[in-house]
Amino acid sequence: MYLHRLHRLRRFLKGFARRDDGTIAIEAMIILPMMFWAFLSVFSIFDSYRTYTINQKAAFTIGDAISRETAPLDLAYLTGALGMFEYLSQSQGNSRLRVTSLVYDAGQDRFYADWSQAAGAIFALTSDDVRNWTDRLPVMPDNERVILVETWSTYDPPFATGLEQREIKNFVFTRPRFAPRVCWIQCL
Numbered sequence: 001m002y003l004h005r006l007h008r009l010r011r012f013l014k015g016f017a018r019r020d021d022g023t024i025a026i027e028a029m030i031i032l033p034m035m036f037w038a039f040l041s042v043f044s045i046f047d048s049y050r051t052y053t054i055n056q057k058a059a060f061t062i063g064d065a066i067s068r069e070t071a072p073l074d075l076a077y078l079t080g081a082l083g084m085f086e087y088l089s090q091s092q093g094n095s096r097l098r099v100t101s102l103v104y105d106a107g108q109d110r111f112y113a114d115w116s117q118a119a120g121a122i123f124a125l126t127s128d129d130v131r132n133w134t135d136r137l138p139v140m141p142d143n144e145r146v147i148l149v150e151t152w153s154t155y156d157p158p159f160a161t162g163l164e165q166r167e168i169k170n171f172v173f174t175r176p177r178f179a180p181r182v183c184w185i186q187c188l
Contacts, residue, residue, distance in 0.1 A: 037161060040159045040161050041159075041161040041162065041163075043158070043159070044157045044158055044159050044161050044163050045163065047157065047158055048155060048157065048163060051089075051090075051155050051168065052155075052168055054088070054089050054090060055089045055091075055151065055153050055168045055170055056170050056172075057088070058084075058085050058088035058089040058151070059085065059149055059150075059151045059170035059172045060172050060174075061084075061088060062081050062084065062085050062097070062099075062149050062151070062172075063147060063149040063172045063173070063174040064174060065081070065084075066081070066099060066147050066149065066174070066182060067147050067174040067175065067176050067177045067182065068177050068178060069179075069182050070178050070179045072183040072184060072185045073099070073117075073182065073183070073184055073185065074184075074185040075117070075185075078097065078099060078117055078118075078119045079119055081097060081099070081119070082095065082096075082097040082119040082120060085097055085151055085153075086153075089151075089153055091153045091154070092154075092156070094120075094153075094154055095120060095151065095152060095153045095154075096118065096119065096120030096121060096122040096151065096152040096153075097118065097119045097120060097122075097149070097150070097151050097152075098116065098117070098118040098119075098122050098124065098125065098148075098149075098150040098151075099116070099117055099118075099147065099148070099149055099150075100113055100115070100116035100117075100124070100125045100130070100147070100148040100150075101113070101114035101115050101116070101145060101146075101147055101148075101181060101182055101183075101184070102114065102130055102133075102137065102145065102146050102147075102148055102173075103143060103144070103145050103181075104137075104140040104141070104142065104143070104144050104145075104146075105142065105143070106141065106142035106143075107142070109134060110131050110132065110134070111127075111130040111131065111133050111134070111137065112127045112130070113125050113126055113127045113129070113130055114145065114181065114183075114184075115183075115184040115186070117184060120152070122150075122152065125148075136171070137173060138173065144175075145175070145176055145180065145181045145182075146173045146174065146175055146176075147173065147174050147175070147176060147182055148171070148172070148173045149170075149172045149173070149174070150169070150170065150171055150172070151168075151169070151170040151172075152167055152168070152169050152170075153167070153168045154166075154167055154168075155167070155168050
C-alpha cells in the first residue's frame with residue numbers, strides 16, 4: 001500500500017511538472033516586482049536630473065538679477081533672492097545662497113573678494129578663500145569684476161530605490177551688466 005501511494009505521488013508530480021498552464025502567472029510574479037523597481041529607479045534618476053537642472057537655472061536667474069543691479073544690495077535683497085531661489089527651484093527649504101563680488105588682479109594673478117554675503121547656514125568668503133581660484137573662474141582682464149553666486153539645496157528622491165538624499169551645489173558667475181561693479185550696502 002505504501003509503494004502504491006508513492007507510485008501515485010510520483011506519477012502526479014511528473015504530470016504536474018509537465019503541465020504548463022499557470023507558468024505565465026508564476027513568471028509574472030517573479031518579474032513584475034523587478035520591472036516595478038526598475039520603473040521607479042528610472043523615474044527617480046530622471047527626477048534627480050530634472051531637479052539639478054531646475055536648481056542650476058534658478059542659480060543663473062539669481063546671478064543675472066544681481067548682475068543688473070545698480071543700487072547697493074542689502075540683507076533684505078539677499079533674503080529675497082534666497083526666497084526666489086527656493087521658489088524657482090521648488091526646494092523644500094533649508095537652501096543656502098552665497099553672493100560674492102570678486103576682482104581679478106593680473107599683476108599678482110589672483111582674485112580678491114570685494115564683499116561676500118550669505119543667506120542660510122553658510123559662511124561668507126574671504127580674499128584668502130578665493131586667492132587661487134584662477135582654475136574655477138573665467139580668464140579676466142586686470143581689475144575686472146565678476147559676481148559669484150553659489151547655491152546649495154537638498155534633493156530627496158521620490159522613491160527609495162538606491163538613490164540617496166544629496167546636496168545639489170551650483171557655482172555660477174556673471175559679469176556686472178549696467179555698472180562697473182555691484183556693491184553691498186557697506187562698500188560705498
